[in-house]
Amino acid sequence: xxxxxxxxxxxxxxxxxxxxxxxxxxxxxxxxxxxxxxxxxxxxxxxxxxxxxxxxxxxxxxxxxxxxxxxxxxxxxxxxxxxxxxxxxxxxxxxxxxxxxxxxxxxxxxxxxxxxxxxxxxxxxxxxxxxxxxxxxxxxxxxxxxxxxxxxxx
Numbered sequence: 001x002x003x004x005x006x007x008x009x010x011x012x013x014x015x016x017x018x019x020x021x022x023x024x025x026x027x028x029x030x031x032x033x034x035x036x037x038x039x040x041x042x043x044x045x046x047x048x049x050x051x052x053x054x055x056x057x058x059x060x061x062x063x064x065x066x067x068x069x070x071x072x073x074x075x076x077x078x079x080x081x082x083x084x085x086x087x088x089x090x091x092x093x094x095x096x097x098x099x100x101x102x103x104x105x106x107x108x109x110x111x112x113x114x115x116x117x118x119x120x121x122x123x124x125x126x127x128x129x130x131x132x133x134x135x136x137x138x139x140x141x142x143x144x145x146x147x148x149x150x151x152x153x154x
Contacts (some may be wrong), residue, residue: 020057020111029054029084036080039073050088054081054116058108069108077116078102078132078144085118086128086148093150095128106141108134114141126150 026043036042039062044052056062056077064070079100086095108114118132128150134142 020113022057023055023113026053026055031084032080035076039077039080042077042080050085052085052088052118054084054118056114058110058112058114060110062108063110067110069112069114071102071104074104074108074114074134074142075100075102075144077114078134078142079146081116081118082130082132082144082146083148085120085132086123086130086150089120089123090128090150092153094153095148095150097146098127098149099147101145103143104141105143106136106139108136108141112136123150 022043023045025045027045029040029042029044032042039056041056043055045055046052054077058069062069062073079097082100083095083097087093114134114136116132116134118130121129121131123129126149128148129145130148131143131145133140134144
């Protein structure tokens, strides 16, 4: 049974990211600028030296008028974690998003734990190509791919 829009809005007002548990192995990510910080808190679970799974709990501040996670918030999360993954692989570079393509497949609801799984497809001296899925459990909610320009740090 699906909740009505009113029920979702009432539930959203009761949900804050800080009030729900973070899955085991995730630690708060202290990275990015003020805009990225406004998404948070964002967490990461390191898998290796350069690999990680990123996560965020959907709270009332992430919602659109329909009571589900705003598409712009999810796109920002995808863009940000793609960039973080590329920077970890190329610590000597500065990057900028050239292209970001997103496909929204399902909604994220208040209280959902959204994980971002990133894969770098190719990186050269000037461009990097990466993709990620945002998912809630095994349910994929967004697919994103990005192209990033890379340049030497000044």
